[in-house]
Amino acid sequence: MSSTIKDVAKRAGVSVATVSRVLNGNSNVAEATTKKVLKVVEEMSYNPNFLGRNLRKRETNIILVIAHSCEHSMYSQFITGMEKVAWQEGYDIISTSVNYNERDDLRRFSMLFNRTVDGVVLIGTHYKADFLNKIADSYHVALVGEAVEDANILTVVVDDKQAAYDAVKCLIEKGHTRIGLVTGGDWALSCRYRKEGYKKALEEHNIECDEDLIFSRTYDPKNGELAFDYFKSLPNPPTAVFCVSDLLAATFMKRAGQAGLQVGRDIAVMGFDNITFCEMFSPSLSTVNQPAKEMGQYVMSELITDIRTNKFNREYHTMPHKIILRESTGD
Amino acid sequence: MSSTIKDVAKRAGVSVATVSRVLNGNSNVAEATTKKVLKVVEEMSYNPNFLGRNLRKRETNIILVIAHSCEHSMYSQFITGMEKVAWQEGYDIISTSVNYNERDDLRRFSMLFNRTVDGVVLIGTHYKADFLNKIADSYHVALVGEAVEDANILTVVVDDKQAAYDAVKCLIEKGHTRIGLVTGGDWALSCRYRKEGYKKALEEHNIECDEDLIFSRTYDPKNGELAFDYFKSLPNPPTAVFCVSDLLAATFMKRAGQAGLQVGRDIAVMGFDNITFCEMFSPSLSTVNQPAKEMGQYVMSELITDIRTNKFNREYHTMPHKIILRESTGD
DNA sequence: AAAAAAATTTAAAACGATTACATTATTTTG
DNA sequence: CAAAATAATGTAATCGTTTTAAATTTTTTT
Numbered sequence: 001m002s003s004t005i006k007d008v009a010k011r012a013g014v015s016v017a018t019v020s021r022v023l024n025g026n027s028n029v030a031e032a033t034t035k036k037v038l039k040v041v042e043e044m045s046y047n048p049n050f051l052g053r054n055l056r057k058r059e060t061n062i063i064l065v066i067a068h069s070c071e072h073s074m075y076s077q078f079i080t081g082m083e084k085v086a087w088q089e090g091y092d093i094i095s096t097s098v099n100y101n102e103r104d105d106l107r108r109f110s111m112l113f114n115r116t117v118d119g120v121v122l123i124g125t126h127y128k129a130d131f132l133n134k135i136a137d138s139y140h141v142a143l144v145g146e147a148v149e150d151a152n153i154l155t156v157v158v159d160d161k162q163a164a165y166d167a168v169k170c171l172i173e174k175g176h177t178r179i180g181l182v183t184g185g186d187w188a189l190s191c192r193y194r195k196e197g198y199k200k201a202l203e204e205h206n207i208e209c210d211e212d213l214i215f216s217r218t219y220d221p222k223n224g225e226l227a228f229d230y231f232k233s234l235p236n237p238p239t240a241v242f243c244v245s246d247l248l249a250a251t252f253m254k255r256a257g258q259a260g261l262q263v264g265r266d267i268a269v270m271g272f273d274n275i276t277f278c279e280m281f282s283p284s285l286s287t288v289n290q291p292a293k294e295m296g297q298y299v300m301s302e303l304i305t306d307i308r309t310n311k312f313n314r315e316y317h318t319m320p321h322k323i324i325l326r327e328s329t330g331d
Numbered sequence: 332m333s334s335t336i337k338d339v340a341k342r343a344g345v346s347v348a349t350v351s352r353v354l355n356g357n358s359n360v361a362e363a364t365t366k367k368v369l370k371v372v373e374e375m376s377y378n379p380n381f382l383g384r385n386l387r388k389r390e391t392n393i394i395l396v397i398a399h400s401c402e403h404s405m406y407s408q409f410i411t412g413m414e415k416v417a418w419q420e421g422y423d424i425i426s427t428s429v430n431y432n433e434r435d436d437l438r439r440f441s442m443l444f445n446r447t448v449d450g451v452v453l454i455g456t457h458y459k460a461d462f463l464n465k466i467a468d469s470y471h472v473a474l475v476g477e478a479v480e481d482a483n484i485l486t487v488v489v490d491d492k493q494a495a496y497d498a499v500k501c502l503i504e505k506g507h508t509r510i511g512l513v514t515g516g517d518w519a520l521s522c523r524y525r526k527e528g529y530k531k532a533l534e535e536h537n538i539e540c541d542e543d544l545i546f547s548r549t550y551d552p553k554n555g556e557l558a559f560d561y562f563k564s565l566p567n568p569p570t571a572v573f574c575v576s577d578l579l580a581a582t583f584m585k586r587a588g589q590a591g592l593q594v595g596r597d598i599a600v601m602g603f604d605n606i607t608f609c610e611m612f613s614p615s616l617s618t619v620n621q622p623a624k625e626m627g628q629y630v631m632s633e634l635i636t637d638i639r640t641n642k643f644n645r646e647y648h649t650m651p652h653k654i655i656l657r658e659s660t661g662d
Numbered sequence: 663a664a665a666a667a668a669a670t671t672t673a674a675a676a677c678g679a680t681t682a683c684a685t686t687a688t689t690t691t692g
Numbered sequence: 693c694a695a696a697a698t699a700a701t702g703t704a705a706t707c708g709t710t711t712t713a714a715a716t717t718t719t720t721t722t
Contacts, residue, residue: 004678005678006678006679016680017681018701020680021680021700021701047441048445049446050679051386051446051677052679052680054382055383055680057707058707071402071403076400079428092427092442094395094427095427110378111381114380254612279585280578282584282588347710348671348710349672359669359670360671361670379708384708384709384710386707386708
């Protein structure tokens with residue numbers, strides 16, 4: 001059994017209060033005492049039990065990050081950014097991933113309810129607004145990477161509409177007029193906004209929006225392949241395609257290659273997110289970059305401020321995206 | 332401020348002990364009382380504070396998973412497996428990723444030392460044996476996916492030597508005799524074993540091992556490209572390449588494609604891990620599958636047993652790998 | 663109906679820290 | 693030099709639970 005603050009106190013010949021003061025860097029303790037205590041702490045390799053500490057302080061200095069997959073490289077960037085700020089501020093970050101299951105998903109929040117963590121950041125979530133709003137009344141919660149409609153919660157995202165607009169405009173400027181859209185369906189807010197941006201770009205360049213060129217299923221990567229097959233079956237297929245995620249773009253390209261097309265020359269493809277693999281694909285994938293690390297930093301900084309002041313910041317904050325051109329869109 | 336067990340007790344007209352018993356499913360409580368208490372719990376939407384509970388019980392039922400990147404799809408499989416078992420057993424899993432930094436890395440263990448978690452699983456770690464052994468004397472720690480030399484700790488891995496042997500043998504059987512190895516260097520145990528397996532396969536098929544065909548750097552993906560450039564510069568380049576990770580294989584293939592080679596026809600490439608993207612690459616990547624989910628289940632099951640019985644299981648357990656053939660190795 | 667046994671319930675003591683308040687030792691000040 | 697101010701330390705309450713041991717109530721047995 002590991003030693004407690006009492007053991008340290010006894011061995012150092014002081015009271016537990018003094019030990020606690022030394023360990024918490026309290027100024028009102030004589031230098032000699034400090035030394036003596038620290039020596040004993042070292043000798044006994046004492047580690048304070050945070051259950052005791054946290055119970056008394058009524059805080060844990062831990063933030064939970066809930067992501068619906070930890071595989072996504074953008075998510076890991078979010079976390080890197082969050083961690084940087086959190087550590088600076090004396091907080092730790094832990095994470096857990098969800099898999100779309102009502103019962104399990106609720107369980108993810110239990111650490112918030114039972115006070116194991118001080119706050120939660122949701123990455124790319126699909127919880128409903130009602131659910132989130134209710135929680136956010138009494139706990140500190142924030143969203144990053146994906147907004148939720150009507151959720152009145154601190155949210156940090158890119159301007160999806162503008163980003164999609166820029167991406168499609170870029171394809172148009174390369175001379176394309178028949179541009180396909182591969183999207184995840186209207187249930188995701190980001191997809192809705194990206195579709196709007198897509199349409200706006202076409203409109204502004206006097207290109208009629210052909211609904212046949214919109215392939216809308218889910219984010220499941222295999223839908224990239226299906227999208228290609230579908231487009232190929234059209235009498236007048238698109239010469240460029242904008243996919244709302246790099247994974248969809250990846251499988252789209254894969255299928256295009258199998259069908260004998262050379263992506264970048266025969267057809268242009270643009271993704272979204274700028275995941276690590278974009279550069280590894282052949283051809284490398286043009287995409288829209290989200291400043292994930294910075295987004296993570298921002299959201300964490302705001303959340304910690306909220307926790308400390310016990311305020312509830314409901315800001316909807318957008319951060320700048322960037323179009324990254326690689327081989328998949330040709331020259 | 333949220334309500335406590337005291338508030339519930341008062342409102343239900345019973346003692347806190349009774350409330351606690353109801354909440355913990357203790358049998359010695361009258362049915363009527365149970366109902367009454369549960370009703371109040373519901374009304375007040377009471378959530379027990381786990382800091383209090385955990386302090387008293389001296390356990391948290393949380394396991395921490397430390398991975399050095401959460402981007403790797405195999406890691407996410409490990410976690411899926413671990414989570415399955417953990418949940419069954421009433422444990423929760425949280426995770427954190429490390430980034431090779433002495434100071435930070437130690438900090439990852441603090442949750443173990445300060446009793447915030449009951450145990451730790453390390454995924455693909457590079458901590459040193461001394462460090463781990465010392466910790467494992469007093470805390471519950473396990474390794475999965477990568478062993479550490481001389482670490483006397485519960486470890487769950489595949490038989491890397493045999494796996495590499497099988498992979499290379501497969502290339503040999505496809506008629507290759509000049510087979511390159513792209514490895515991460517001898518500091519990683521898995522790389523050492525895989526190199527041994529590579530050599531053994533050559534040897535058993537009477538192919539002389541040409542040290543020029545071994546490219547040994549780090550796991551950094553860009554070394555795949557460098558490996559290709561290096562091999563291409565040889566007077567007699569390999570016709571097949573075995574890479575110790577899919578990421579190395581991916582960048583190798585990418586570079587080969589850029590150089591005008593058609594992977595699968597002009598050169599065969601075999602990876603290791605079977606990450607999600609293997610199927611998305613063009614051509615799709617042949618590889619060695621690790622039963623990551625099952626490995627996760629096994630390690631978690633053993634670890635929890637250890638925690639409960641306060642034993643320290645030092646088993647080194649290997650699980651079956653599988654060669655997956657796709658396009659990158661041709662027909 | 664009383665005694666014994668069983669079933670509930672409660673009061674109070676943990677768990678391991680922090681911290682308000684009390685006390686003692688040391689300086690400073692008039 | 694005594695009184696006041698300050699610094700250092702100790703005592704004990706507290707955080708929100710669980711759980712032991714004791715007390716109470718209910719049920720069963722005689």
